Amino acid sequence: MIVVRQKPLDEICAMIAGHRRVLLVGCNTCAAVSLAGGETEVDTLLQLLRLTNKRHGTFCELTPAVLQRQCEPEYIDCLQEGDYDAVLSLGCGAGVALLASTVGKPVYPALDTLFIGSAKGLARWQAECSACGQCVLGMTAGICPITRCAKGILNGPCGGVSDGTCELGDRPCAWVEIYERLDSLGCAENFDTILAPKDNTTRQICEWDMSEGCDEK
Amino acid sequence: MAITHTGRSIQDDNRDGRLFAPCRARCPVHVDVPGYLAAIAEGRFMDALEIILARNPLPSVCGRVCLRPCEDGCRRCLLDEPVAIAALKRAAADIGVYPAPRLARPIPGRIAIVGGGPAGLTAAHDLAALGLSVSIYEDKPRLGGMLRYGIPNYRLPDYALDRDIEYVLAHGIEAHTGVRIGRDVTIEELSAQYDAVLVTVGLQDSRALPIPGADKPRVLKALPFLEACANGESMDLGARVVVIGGGNVAMDVARAARRHHADQVRVVCLESRDTMPAAAHEIHDAEMEGITVHCSWGPREITGEDMVEGLRAVRCERVFDLERRFAPVFDEETVKEFAADTIIFAIGQGADIDELGLPVTPRNSIKVDPVDLKTSVAGVYAAGDIINGPTKIIDAIASGHRAAASIFRDLTGQGDTLESLDQESAVLGKVPDTMAAKVETRRRIQMEQLEHWDALHNFDEVELGYTEFEASREAQRCLSCTTGARLAVEKCASCLTCTRVCPHGAACINMGGYLYFEIEACHACGACVSQCPAQAINLETVSEEDLSRRVQRKLADRGMDTSLVFSCGHVPDTLLEAGPDFRAVQVSCLLRVSERSVFEALEEGASRIVFTRCTEGDCRFPHAQDLVNRRIHHIRKMLSEAQMSEAFLVTAAPDEDSETGVTTP
Numbered sequence: 001m002i003v004v005r006q007k008p009l010d011e012i013c014a015m016i017a018g019h020r021r022v023l024l025v026g027c028n029t030c031a032a033v034s035l036a037g038g039e040t041e042v043d044t045l046l047q048l049l050r051l052t053n054k055r056h057g058t059f060c061e062l063t064p065a066v067l068q069r070q071c072e073p074e075y076i077d078c079l080q081e082g083d084y085d086a087v088l089s090l091g092c093g094a095g096v097a098l099l100a101s102t103v104g105k106p107v108y109p110a111l112d113t114l115f116i117g118s119a120k121g122l123a124r125w126q127a128e129c130s131a132c133g134q135c136v137l138g139m140t141a142g143i144c145p146i147t148r149c150a151k152g153i154l155n156g157p158c159g160g161v162s163d164g165t166c167e168l169g170d171r172p173c174a175w176v177e178i179y180e181r182l183d184s185l186g187c188a189e190n191f192d193t194i195l196a197p198k199d200n201t202t203r204q205i206c207e208w209d210m211s212e213g214c215d216e217k
Numbered sequence: 218m219a220i221t222h223t224g225r226s227i228q229d230d231n232r233d234g235r236l237f238a239p240c241r242a243r244c245p246v247h248v249d250v251p252g253y254l255a256a257i258a259e260g261r262f263m264d265a266l267e268i269i270l271a272r273n274p275l276p277s278v279c280g281r282v283c284l285r286p287c288e289d290g291c292r293r294c295l296l297d298e299p300v301a302i303a304a305l306k307r308a309a310a311d312i313g314v315y316p317a318p319r320l321a322r323p324i325p326g327r328i329a330i331v332g333g334g335p336a337g338l339t340a341a342h343d344l345a346a347l348g349l350s351v352s353i354y355e356d357k358p359r360l361g362g363m364l365r366y367g368i369p370n371y372r373l374p375d376y377a378l379d380r381d382i383e384y385v386l387a388h389g390i391e392a393h394t395g396v397r398i399g400r401d402v403t404i405e406e407l408s409a410q411y412d413a414v415l416v417t418v419g420l421q422d423s424r425a426l427p428i429p430g431a432d433k434p435r436v437l438k439a440l441p442f443l444e445a446c447a448n449g450e451s452m453d454l455g456a457r458v459v460v461i462g463g464g465n466v467a468m469d470v471a472r473a474a475r476r477h478h479a480d481q482v483r484v485v486c487l488e489s490r491d492t493m494p495a496a497a498h499e500i501h502d503a504e505m506e507g508i509t510v511h512c513s514w515g516p517r518e519i520t521g522e523d524m525v526e527g528l529r530a531v532r533c534e535r536v537f538d539l540e541r542r543f544a545p546v547f548d549e550e551t552v553k554e555f556a557a558d559t560i561i562f563a564i565g566q567g568a569d570i571d572e573l574g575l576p577v578t579p580r581n582s583i584k585v586d587p588v589d590l591k592t593s594v595a596g597v598y599a600a601g602d603i604i605n606g607p608t609k610i611i612d613a614i615a616s617g618h619r620a621a622a623s624i625f626r627d628l629t630g631q632g633d634t635l636e637s638l639d640q641e642s643a644v645l646g647k648v649p650d651t652m653a654a655k656v657e658t659r660r661r662i663q664m665e666q667l668e669h670w671d672a673l674h675n676f677d678e679v680e681l682g683y684t685e686f687e688a689s690r691e692a693q694r695c696l697s698c699t700t701g702a703r704l705a706v707e708k709c710a711s712c713l714t715c716t717r718v719c720p721h722g723a724a725c726i727n728m729g730g731y732l733y734f735e736i737e738a739c740h741a742c743g744a745c746v747s748q749c750p751a752q753a754i755n756l757e758t759v760s761e762e763d764l765s766r767r768v769q770r771k772l773a774d775r776g777m778d779t780s781l782v783f784s785c786g787h788v789p790d791t792l793l794e795a796g797p798d799f800r801a802v803q804v805s806c807l808l809r810v811s812e813r814s815v816f817e818a819l820e821e822g823a824s825r826i827v828f829t830r831c832t833e834g835d836c837r838f839p840h841a842q843d844l845v846n847r848r849i850h851h852i853r854k855m856l857s858e859a860q861m862s863e864a865f866l867v868t869a870a871p872d873e874d875s876e877t878g879v880t881t882p
């Protein structure tokens with residue numbers, strides 16, 4: 001799932017300042033699961049913005065809405081006719097982008113999109129994938145070096161590791177973890193394989209059409 | 218939400234499903250017990266009273282003297298002790314204010330009710346509320362039946378009975394007292410004047426044994442004796458009184474005799490200690506007042522020349538035969554003399570209905586169809602003890618409801634206004650072991666009572682009732698069975714947050730990957746509700762909208778500097794941190810107060826929001842502490858981003874005994 005988190009309030013306020021009618025749009029898929037863009041968070045942000053407006057003596061009409069998924073055109077259709085002059089999206093980057101290309105009004109992100117991740121209990125997530133387009137998890141026992149190694153190196157660890165901790169000090173060294181997991185799986189020899197540089201053109205893919213090429217005879 | 222596009226319509230599952238908490242299922246009128254306990258737990262006594270009145274028009278009476286079948290079923294029985302359901306009903310009636318009666322548009326139809334006991338009062342209430350014109354005919358000078366002339370004042374004082382009767386009569390009911398139907402006016406005459414006649418005359422005949430000496434002066438019967446007590450007559454019973462009988466009435470008679478200065482009061486009964494019909498707590502209370510109970514004795518003769526000198530009794534070896542039929546066996550050789558100046562029979566009540574001329578059963582009760590309570594005389598119905606035999610107040614109330622529904626159906630053809638009270642409903646099973654292990658043990662809060670020896674000098678009420686604080690605390694023991702989390706599946710985002718916060722594993726994932734709630738394991742703490750991003754979960758008892766409305770009401774006439782205090786316990790009259798002008802909203806747990814509620818209240822004009830936290834020992838939902846901490850942290854963070862940190866305060870709960878956080882003016 002895509003993990004998101006709310007931006008600082010002043011950043012949000014600065015974006016929507018000057019608009020008089022703003023639609024707050026949540027997303028009931030990843031953003032809701034990230035506890036940042038569901039109906040509850042839309043309502044909460046809306047109340048907080050109202051309070052801020054009142055305090056600063058500014059006026060802005062705020063309307064809440066929640067879509068099942070902001071990154072699907074069919075779900076967005078219902079927003080076309082709304083009486084508003086800007087949209088504040090509580091969806092991930094994809095949601096913001098699709099809204100922006102559809103509604104014909106300025107769309108602002110209320111959230112920052114962090115990573116593709118997995119849940120680690122209540123309200124905690126682990127970054128797992130950077131959508132690099134060339135998955136190497138099969139060689140690294142399911143731990144992504146691009147995502148979890150601070151340098152994103154394909155053959156680690158680097159010299160910065162000490163006691164299993166990354167030199168940044170905020171995370172365990174991904175490569176140490178990869179080694180330990182491979183070892184526990186009896187595949188430590190994977191470690192001896194030097195991974196070839198990745199074909200970075202996959203990172204450049206900007207559209208994926210599954211039916212591409214099917215009209216060629 | 219102005220615009221939603223979550224695909225499907227939003228429906229609460231199970232809301233109408235008749236799954237009852239056992240307390241509610243066992244109550245003959247199915248009062249919404251968890252509903253009113255939740256209201257009391259939040260200090261909302263008026264709401265509680267309204268919930269009770271929807272089913273039971275006599276809460277002040279039942280709160281004191283109901284025999285409380287609900288409590289035997291309480292799911293807390295297996296954990297520690299049942300919740301004090303009846304005492305809390307009393308708290309609602311004593312502390313809450315009775316609402317103005319809700320009356321339907323008047324419709325044609327006149328009903329006569331014969332007898333102003335609980336059955337008659339209930340039926341009168343129901344029919345008058347439905348718009349019919351109702352008159353009660355009562356033989357005695359005042360209404361109430363056994364509630365006034367049977368149950369002694371030390372258990373049910375007149376003022377407490379009158380509160381309920383006033384409420385019932387406020388529905389526009391006419392009461393004619395001092396009229397004995399059958400003698401002063403006949404049933405036929407009533408039938409000619411009214412569209413329906415309901416007979417609820419109860420059992421007015423007090424039984425005695427035809428043993429030698431039973432005709433002596435100072436040999437009394439229970440009901441006339443209790444009636445004389447109720448009328449405040451002073452009586453000289455002598456120093457030694459023997460009461461014959463082993464039921465609750467015998468205990469009432471014995472305790473009343475103690476209050477007439479009898480120093481030695483003995484209760485003599487046929488049954489053994491464990492088969493006595495009197496409730497254990499009634500026996501206990503009698504013994505605490507110095508009364509002694511002598512079991513397994515069969516009265517043979519009242520001795521003495523002109524005056525009573527004593528009771529001669531023989532050993533009773535067995536009361537019932539193997540088929541549970543009354544067939545006492547005596548050992549005539551084992552004899553005991555109980556010296557006495559007065560002897561009172563309290564061995565049961567019977568019907569006194571010859572004058573009415575209605576068809577009777579072989580057991581001398583009025584013969585009715587058990588479903589619609591019609592007698593064989595057209596337009597005449599009967600309800601209460603006169604058809605059920607000696608039962609309890611709450612059975613008489615249920616019977617009154619049933620008769621009213623039947624009469625209304627016959628007169629108007631409409632049956633669904635008064636829903637049948639005995640519809641089949643599933644009953645929630647016992648507390649699962651996993652949950653039982655995690656619910657804190659908390660003993661019932663004992664109600665303050667007159668000291669037993671002080672109580673003996675008069676008929677003052679012995680039980681003094683809960684204070685507001687005690688009532689809320691006691692109500693917080695309720696597990697809120699069946700009133701917990703309801704999931705709107707179509708709104709659910711499957712984030713699984715609920716499964717992560719529920720301490721009892723009530724939120725479960727089914728084979729298809731969808732969420733559902735195991736109702737048996739939910740005690741409505743609200744942790745999942747407040748964490749759900751999709752607002753897909755609601756608590757049946759208290760919704761977010763209810764809370765918003767309460768906040769709005771509290772702030773309606775706010776001043777320039779009004780604080781709003783949210784608390785999961787009782788809030789004292791002064792609270793230093795909150796400043797002089799504060800309004801308090803009591804919630805079942807601070808978890809129920811979301812970020813949104815806080816911001817909303819600030820927007821409504823509160824200048825400050827205060828959370829008063831419970832102390833660890835008092836906490837009803839210990840697992841929620843961590844979630845409340847997170848919530849507080851989050852609110853602080855958001856308000857600090859909005860440069861409004863000063864608008865939110867968190868304090869420790871003011872302790873009941875100490876002065877922490879509390880100033881006394």
Ligand SMILES: Cc1cc2nc3c(=O)[nH]c(=O)nc-3n(C[C@H](O)[C@H](O)[C@H](O)COP(=O)(O)OP(=O)(O)OC[C@H]3O[C@@H](n4cnc5c(N)ncnc54)[C@H](O)[C@@H]3O)c2cc1C
Nearest residue numbers: 332334335336356362363367398418419601602609610613
């Ligand atoms: C001493 C005693 C203590 C009790 N304690 C409890 C208790 O603690 N808890 C509990 O749940 N139950 C208790 N009960 C039982 C309970 O009081 C009865 O079940 C209940 O009152 C029956 O209600 P009812 O309306 O059918 O009859 P009643 O309460 O007997 O009312 C009948 C009314 O009809 C009137 N009446 C009779 N004949 C006529 C007539 N011909 N014309 C006009 N009016 C007439 C009577 O005067 C009376 O007011 C007790 C009973 C007694 C006797």
Ligand code: SF4
Nearest residue numbers: 240291292695696698
């Ligand atoms: S815990 Fe509450 S709802 Fe459950 S049975 Fe007892 S009183 Fe009723």
